[in-house]
Amino acid sequence: MAGESGIAEVDADDFARRYSMRAANIMWLLGAGASAAAGVPTAGEMIWEFKQQLFLSQRKVSAKSVADLSNPYVRAQLQSFVDSAGNLPAPDTPTEYADLFEAVWPNEGDRRTYLDGKLKGAKPSYGHIALATLMKAGLCKIVWTTNFDALVADACAKVFDSTSALTSIHLEGQSGIDEIFRSERWPMEVKLHGDFRSRRLKNTGDELRQQDAKLGRVLQDTCLRSGLVVVGYSGRDDSVMDTLVAAAKQKGAFPSGLFWLHRGDSQPLPRVTDLIATAAANGIDAAVVRIDNFEEVMRDLIRLTTGLDTTILDAFASERKRVSAVPIPSGTRGYPVVRLNALPLQTIPTHCRRVQCKINGHAEVRAAVEAAGTNILVTRVKAGVLAYGSDADVRKTFEPFGISEFDLHPIESHRMRFDSGERGLLREAVSRALARTLKLRLVHRRHTDLLFPADVNDALWSDLKSLVKQLSGVVSGHPELRWFEGIGVRLDWAGDRLWLTVEPRTVFEGATQENKAAATDFARERTVRRYNKQLNDLIAYWAGVLSNGGEELRALNIGAGIDAVFKLGGDTAFSRRIRS
Template sequence: MSADSTFPTVAADDFARRFSQRGGNLMWLLGAGGSAAAGIPTAWDMIWEFKQQLYISQRRVSPKMVADLANPAVRRELQSFIDGIGNLPRPGAPEEYAALFEAVYPSEADRRTYIASKISGAKPSYGHVALATMMRGGRARLAWTTNFDPLIADGCAKVYGRTGQLTTVAIETGSLGRQVIDEGRWPVEVKLHGDFRSRRLKNTGDELREQDAKLRALLIDSCGRWGLIVAGYSGRDDSIMDTLEAALERDTPFPTGLFWLHRGEDPPLPRVQRLLVAAASKSVDGGLVPIENFDEVLRDLVRLAEDLDTKALDELASERRIWSSARRPTGNRGFPVVRLNALELIETPTVCRRFVCGIGGVAEVRSAIEAADLPVLATRSRAGVLAFGSDHDVRAVLSAYDIESFDLHAIEVRRLRYESQERGLLREALTRALTRAHAMNADRRRSSDLLTPSSIDDAKWGR
């Protein structure tokens, strides 16, 4: 299939309605994007860290020289060094992550330690708890994942109030998978690349090519019994794509549909496009589903499932509220001030967009937004430009600054406890929403925004 071939698409709201009727007969396949909101770095993040570690160790330089991985000059220096090595894949190649990981840590034990350090401290996001909630309610039964983290299991422990309800099948227990699935001992999670506690982590090139035959066969057979939802997975892993293509060759593949959840405005990889076109040619329902992120699509699915017990989800929202005492006012301000202890936020974003480009500091980012006159909120951090807005608009704002990459950036709760870039971005979004919805003016301060009515004669302010 050529790059401009048409592949089937399904609107997010249409997908949610279909799921409400057939969720129990749809499996899930989760990739790294499903864990981004929990603070676990993506493969893209780790690729640059691997390049950084190779550079520091082989050039014997201070880490400070290449500490800012969001700096385009640093990335160019690192990539020039990697290119000079000569035997590593080109940037963006499907095998880049695996080859770099093995080059930095040839020992399996060291790779296992590295993965464990990245997973340590991560807590399930809204999406993981929502998935576990649907598992308990019979709306989801079987989840396959390429991730090493325990976030699905942690989500289930929170929802069920105990551990052990979820059966986790990893590489060393592959034979258990068929037994528990055939017996219907739901819910079940199958780790296609191994658990981070496993002796064999399948995340190097040779290991990926030797994907466990039992788990591969089990996935193919399962795709003939149920439909599949793919979330947070790009399709770069040949072993998984080979398996899905083999499943499509069966007589009745994906009987309740194949839905590939996709964020961003760029098209999916050509191989994903070919899979969806081939599925449509065999009358498989579904297609590409454009979404914002994993957490938000799960929130949409929960909304249409009125019989679910959402106690754990409600508790999760309560746990993430940040309370602090109001400071006593001092001095004479010279104008009346209405002081609020807090405004309850029912929902807040868990991720934003991150663009790596050559733009300077916050002032230059704001100037670019003003010049473009587009509905974009953005700030500059060491990780890159953090932004809210459509990909098209953000790209237009930053088009003159050599965009190198873009991805999701997790908004971690711990970073909202101080004046971080993420906290400032959320405050600006809240201020923008309040001024727009309630006819107010904003007086921006360094760490706060003062809001005043556009007209004191507005009836709402006389209540």
Template sequence: MSQITGRQFATRFALRPEQFAWFLGAGASASARIPTGYDMITDFKATLFCQGSGTPRREIDPSDPVWKARIEVFLAQQGSLPPAGDPTEYARAFEAVYPSVEDRRTYIAQKVQQGVPSYAHRVLACMLVTGKVPCIFTTNFDNLVESATTIARSKVDPAKHKDMTVAAIDSADRAARCVRENDWPLLAKIHGDFQSVDIKNTEQELVEQDTRMRSVLAACAQRFALVVVGYSGRDTSVMKALTDALAVEGAYPGGIYWMTRSPSGLLPAVHAFLEAAVERGVSANLLVAETFDELAGDLLDVLTFEDVLKQHIQEVGPTKAVVPVPLPDNEARKDPILRCSALRVMRMPSTARRISFKKPASIVEVRGLLKAAKVGGSIAAAGRYFAAFGKDKELLGALAPFEPTLEGEIALDPEHDSWALGLLYDAFVRAVCRGRPLHPRLRSKGHRVVVTGDRDGEDGARRAKRLKALGPLKSAYGDPLYGRTSPPSDLPFNEAIDLRLEQVGGRWWCVFDAFTHVDLPEIEAAHDDEPVRFRVNPAADWLRERWAQRYNRKWTAIIDAWSQLLAGEARTCWLKDGEGVDAVFHVGPVSAWSRPSHDHAYFHRGGR
């Protein structure tokens, strides 16, 4: 059997809609506020649980997974119901809660009277009154199809459209006459109507389908293709009637279309029926759609109705995701203005060194060799080649185990090639740190730049130069840029930024987010030799207090200081001519700003 989408089915259906019969189960009424069979099973089980355990119904929530599991365990211990998912589960549970037919009829009446025809019911009704649907079979007790059809028929000239005949199991002869005389449209309720004297919903009642109604179903199976919507296939008698119809030569001309949300969730009886259909040469299809409303929307796209019917359908249609809106025509405001922590990247490398290897190598192995040899630069895999920045001699020496060859240069297109963007990102972070009192921390989740702190063995001249470069940043923060957090955590910290390259408006930007980096120590796991980091930051309270008083004025100063430190030329390796391909960047000193494109009432709230 094959799987098709709602749109694919709609295309086929539109060619000959009058040659399709429909079969509706409880799921077809789910969006019309009618409980589905599974909803009723949940309700029945909750009632049985409360009766058996003495728990007040108001104290349980059957939809809660915890309560649901507790109810299932209790009923399994009682042994009064079949296992969850059993085809007889609904009928057995219904009869256990309401043994008398009168009580079951009352229960059904209360549930179905809550229903209101859904979007799908309106589409189906419009197809009925315009002759696009000859007959519908349903196991549902509600009158949603009748109500929707009555309303749709009132929208058009009644003289041009025939009345729909409704037949339940206590009026099966009426259905037989319609089939015999081709008196369409027909709605056949094979389990009865909630107002019928006879209804079928217990296990014993569902074992044998009414003989006359079965003959009607078999006769229609010889004339029409079948579309099944919202039906689980748990009724033995119905599935037997559908299967028996396959014995007739030429049954289900045009095929069978069984709508399901998930093919893997179909009951074995459904699979058996569809497989039997395939063996008999019938086209069996799984129609995959989320809901009946969704399928109805696909049908409406390809069917033609009078304008009055279209308007009637759209009255309850889903809210449009895209609607026309008037463009603002008032003048733009000059404020508020938002400052962005982003600097324009005025210059970026357009090429990198192309390297090929005679021996296979992964990017992890290649980067491992460069790190071990302490080679400055960056490298990335570019298809069957590698692209790199750095000294050619050092690259060849470090990568000698893979027998590298320099093959000129490779063009970089970071807008379309992710490997090129990754290479430039790595190189950029290294470049802005080189020659500045900053240290790169390259991570798979995004790179960081950390303020360099005091180092053992640092001479006085270097320290003075570093502190001078960090002077504006220290003044902006008004606090130490590095040190140790307050007890009890007492951990090393450094002011830092998350750094990334972003393209906005056709331009590349260096975007940074300031934060305080705390170096969390590694601890031994309780049951493993591998070191792990703290799952909860022990300095969280200290960090929260540190940043709590940093308002707009402070943030402006911090952005200014970082902009001053990052701006200017930045190179990954500072190579001489002929030594290799260097990554050269130039970062502008002016941060990005944003202002409203138009006026809006939001900007005037609170008398502003």
């Protein structure tokens, strides 16, 4: 399936199934994002810290004024400062991290001190322990990483009960790389941090330049024999990306596939999409996989991989479980909590229709629905085609493909824990139910559906208008670009149940590549001053609307067949600090 960028994308559950069959011949490349759950900041987070440091040192203002780096207003202020400097990199350029790092701390020793402080106290996360578990089973031989941290080594020491089981190769001071690879001292971790992370390549000596070139050649050679999964890595380092692109052009490269795991709905950097496109053009099974985070991916892979000794992993998961249900606070002096933007799904469908017929993937199933002109909701999983709708419409859609089975399929909770085909079907169904029942328009996106008022002049939306002042309009200078006050919704799993996550959004009609920047700027300016109170009021408003007074929400409202029926709770989730 092609994503918005035009390159192939596969769902997380599809990737997990492919990986379970190919794991023994797949390497991993870890970036900073894979260490986020362990307390190590990502490259993106550090970029904002660099901008903050430059701003504070040159503008000489109070640190409190730009302390909250998650605040859109603070980010806009910092970015405006960076843009005005004239000699600093533009956002999301390949050298943004490196250029800003050197601009803040030109001295290499200072950069190392900064990084040492960020790594201090970091401990392996579930994802690292799971990866080490695969290593011990011989299902992961090589891990490449651009990270400084020792989290993979620490995880291996825990799982193997030994500090000598893992072979580590790093840029500085490592000799005989070819011999180490020839001797197959698995499992192995190779640190690729010699170009941008520890010191800029232009500042290194000839010996380190040669060593970096040698590591790049070894990486390219191994890509000709093994598949690769990339996670937590943005693709900003030219030296690494050049090597992967060179490998992707080789005949027979990545024989077990090339999978780039990417968080969120934003598009990967152009260098990443170019890599995937190059690989696919060369006949490689290459795709972007949209994920929530490294931890959830590893849980899915461990669940589908048979024969693993998960004793250490299970004990680790039990030790690290820090979330438990607590009573809803009451009164005016309840314990301090943080309100979250998630509504509980109190009722979800227990089953759907299952059809076995001669039809291929999800795209073909969608095309069949469009060709038949039927009002049904469908997905394609290993068990067959899953559907909601009238039986007559389901049969009309798939009879041309020779229906061999037509029965029920249970919606089981354990498959709701990850981004499965069933969960995707339920998300589409609950979005459809909300749109149909509450007079909302629906824009279906890959991971987050967008909802906004069908008629902004309807008195139904007067309370929303009082909160945000204006519900729709046209972006100045772009008459083709219309905006609406709305929300993004998706399904998430937490605390052994499904939640509908709600995020106030500005939704656009008429967006193109040419006006994308104008839309982004407009959305930022429109929401930049929405602080805690304003966002709390908006979440409270939408919680009341979406819960529909506790009444049922029906996706199709059909009289015969199988409909998807939901009930949403009106109390949002909340969090409190755990007591030791």
